[in-house]
Amino acid sequence: MTDVVLRTEGLTKHYGGVHALEDANFEIRRGEHVAIMGDNGAGKSTFVRQITAVEQRTKGKVWFDGKYVEFHDPLEAREAGIETVFQTLALADHLNVPDNLFLGREIIKFNLGPFSILDYKAMREATIAGLQKTGVKIPNINNTIQNMSGGQRQCVAIARTATFKSKLIIMDEPTAALGVQETAQVENIIRTLKEQGEPVILISHNMRQVMDLMDRIVVFRRGRIVADLRKEETDGQDVVAYITGAKTQEQFAGAA
Amino acid sequence: MTDTTHGIGGLTFDPKKRSMPPEIGVAIALVLITLAFEALGWMLMNDSFLFNTRDTVDGIFNVARLKIIILQVSIIGIIAIGVTQVIITGGIDLSSGSVVGATAMIAMSFAQAGEIYGNPNDRAVFFEQGLVDLPLIMPIIVGLACGLFAGLINGLLIAYTKIPPFIATLGMMVAARGVAKWWTKGQPVSFPTDSYAALGAGMTPVFIFAGIAILFGLALRYTVYGKHTYAIGSSEDAARMSGIKVARHKVLVYALAGLLAGVAALVLSSKNLTAQAGMGTMYELDAIAMAVIGGVSLSGGRGSITGTVLGAMIFGVIISGFTFLKLDAYYQEMVKGAIIVGAVVLDQWRQRRTSMRAAK
Numbered sequence: 001m002t003d004v005v006l007r008t009e010g011l012t013k014h015y016g017g018v019h020a021l022e023d024a025n026f027e028i029r030r031g032e033h034v035a036i037m038g039d040n041g042a043g044k045s046t047f048v049r050q051i052t053a054v055e056q057r058t059k060g061k062v063w064f065d066g067k068y069v070e071f072h073d074p075l076e077a078r079e080a081g082i083e084t085v086f087q088t089l090a091l092a093d094h095l096n097v098p099d100n101l102f103l104g105r106e107i108i109k110f111n112l113g114p115f116s117i118l119d120y121k122a123m124r125e126a127t128i129a130g131l132q133k134t135g136v137k138i139p140n141i142n143n144t145i146q147n148m149s150g151g152q153r154q155c156v157a158i159a160r161t162a163t164f165k166s167k168l169i170i171m172d173e174p175t176a177a178l179g180v181q182e183t184a185q186v187e188n189i190i191r192t193l194k195e196q197g198e199p200v201i202l203i204s205h206n207m208r209q210v211m212d213l214m215d216r217i218v219v220f221r222r223g224r225i226v227a228d229l230r231k232e233e234t235d236g237q238d239v240v241a242y243i244t245g246a247k248t249q250e251q252f253a254g255a256a
Numbered sequence: 257m258t259d260t261t262h263g264i265g266g267l268t269f270d271p272k273k274r275s276m277p278p279e280i281g282v283a284i285a286l287v288l289i290t291l292a293f294e295a296l297g298w299m300l301m302n303d304s305f306l307f308n309t310r311d312t313v314d315g316i317f318n319v320a321r322l323k324i325i326i327l328q329v330s331i332i333g334i335i336a337i338g339v340t341q342v343i344i345t346g347g348i349d350l351s352s353g354s355v356v357g358a359t360a361m362i363a364m365s366f367a368q369a370g371e372i373y374g375n376p377n378d379r380a381v382f383f384e385q386g387l388v389d390l391p392l393i394m395p396i397i398v399g400l401a402c403g404l405f406a407g408l409i410n411g412l413l414i415a416y417t418k419i420p421p422f423i424a425t426l427g428m429m430v431a432a433r434g435v436a437k438w439w440t441k442g443q444p445v446s447f448p449t450d451s452y453a454a455l456g457a458g459m460t461p462v463f464i465f466a467g468i469a470i471l472f473g474l475a476l477r478y479t480v481y482g483k484h485t486y487a488i489g490s491s492e493d494a495a496r497m498s499g500i501k502v503a504r505h506k507v508l509v510y511a512l513a514g515l516l517a518g519v520a521a522l523v524l525s526s527k528n529l530t531a532q533a534g535m536g537t538m539y540e541l542d543a544i545a546m547a548v549i550g551g552v553s554l555s556g557g558r559g560s561i562t563g564t565v566l567g568a569m570i571f572g573v574i575i576s577g578f579t580f581l582k583l584d585a586y587y588q589e590m591v592k593g594a595i596i597v598g599a600v601v602l603d604q605w606r607q608r609r610t611s612m613r614a615a616k
Contacts, residue, residue, distance in 0.1 A: 075499045078499065088493065088494075090494040090497040090498065091491065092487040092490035092491045092494045092495065092498075092557070093490050093557065094486060094489070094558050099483060099487075103494070103499075103500065104495070105498075105499065106480050108480060114480060114505075114508060115480070115481050116479060116480045117478055118480060
């Protein structure tokens with residue numbers, strides 16, 4: 001089981017009387033790209049929020065990188081190696097690309113506590129290397145985020161997760177607000193990550209994208225996992241049937 | 257450097273298209289305003305604003321006026337350095353004027369001479385306790401501690417109770433003025449020791465202002481402190497999600513702003529050789545205005561110490577220019593008001609243009 005990067009068992013989240021997530025058993029292996037699909041309110045984002053410790057789970061167990069974990073906040077999860085691209089991107093608009101990539105984990109020349117001197121050159125070089133590694137195209141990394149297009153911003157946010165030694169990357173609808181070309185660029189980055197063996201969890205509503213990029217599709221419905229499909233064994237119509245509730249896989253039959 | 261003209265992934269960009277730093281605009285404004293006074297001087301007064309026209313004095317420039325231009329804004333300039341950093345985080349500090357008042361009163365009480373013209377100075381605040389003729393370090397420590405303390409309270413309130421900075425520092429503004437009046441029941445504190453009087457004598461305030469400006473200018477540009485200050489003002493959520501300890505950083509920024517108000521109080525009371533409860537009134541607004549004129553954005557994330565120093569210079573030139581033209585101080589305030597509003601309008605216009613360009 002050393003191959004498994006993340007495993008959850010009986011992961012559950014209740015908001016008062018609302019059962020947003022119920023008994024989710026999930027796992028992702030090294031190098032695997034898994035899509036999470038489902039209707040609005042199906043529990044996809046809730047599931048991610050429990051893994052990344054943005055919220056504290058009601059019940060259930062999580063193992064990450066071979067160890068049982070209970071992260072107290074998103075920082076702990078990130079330090080352990082779970083990098084998340086939030087829908088809001090979490091970029092500082094007035095800072096340029098290297099500043100954003102290294103925000104909160106700057107490379108320093110001398111340590112003077114809060115007044116530690118920044119090593120701009122090293123951060124710049126690491127940024128260029130990181131962007132090249134992920135195949136991100138940015139005309140000018142000294143430009144501030146506010147002067148960039150939505151696609152470029154998304155690329156910067158993704159490149160940030162890939163520049164560091166992450167063990168799992170989670171993306172929450174990275175192409176929802178993007179045009180055709182920009183979507184293609186983000187998809188290329190995801191392909192590059194695949195070649196490099198980085199495991200990715202992708203939340204997406206885009207069936208073509210999921211079929212193109214992912215190995216496995218996990219379908220959520222009304223807070224429960226209702227299907228776990230290998231790409232080769234399914235097609236778009238089949239997945240839609242699971243999403244809408246027309247079908248439920250046998251092993252999850254008790255769930256829905 | 258090839259990597260500045262060739263983007264990542266084969267894309268290129270034209271470095272000439274880069275937008276002009278806002279400080280250049282402020283510097284141009286400073287030059288234009290100065291030239292306007294020069295022209296008005298020749299038209300109305302038949303004299304030069306900048307250049308030396310006296311036969312009795314050597315030199316090309318009117319050095320006395322240049323000195324006054326910078327000297328009269330140095331003390332508020334010191335406050336403006338702190339306020340600039342607060343505004344960059346997206347906050348505001350209304351308390352600095354009152355903190356100057358309170359700190360000046362308290363610090364001066366530890367700087368009083370024991371004798372005036374050979375007579376015992378029995379009106380000194382701590383005369384009975386024998387705390388007169390203390391070494392210079394005492395009032396300095398007391399003054400810095402007072403400023404730091406006020407700033408710390410501001411910062412803790414803002415960071416941990418999440419009340420808006422406007423309210424927290426408004427409270428401090430009122431409370432600190434109360435402290436200033438309560439300290440001696442409204443009596444001025446006068447007759448400092450010679451060593452204390454030297455702090456604000458001559459051009460010393462200018463050197464202190466310059467030193468602090470350089471120090472914090474470098475800190476904002478080259479240290480983690482500066483990067484986090486800009487990041488918090490740019491997007492507090494992004495800063496938090498990136499692992500910046502936002503609350504702790506805010507406490508530090510407000511504490512430093514308080515500390516600098518303390519420095520200003522020391523220099524001001526020394527320069528005036530007295531401390532009064534009403535000292536520093538409205539300084540906070542002048543300091544904010546200097547920052548805003550210097551291109552510091554009230555919505556946070558943008559601005560620099562260079563800009564604020566230039567903003568302070570614009571203030572100094574206007575005050576000196578009006579005095580030179582023998583115009584009443586009333587006009588001066590009206591023009592100052594118009595310039596502050598004009599600077600913010602310009603800033604918003606500039607920001608709109610930036611976001612429109614990004615949307616293209």
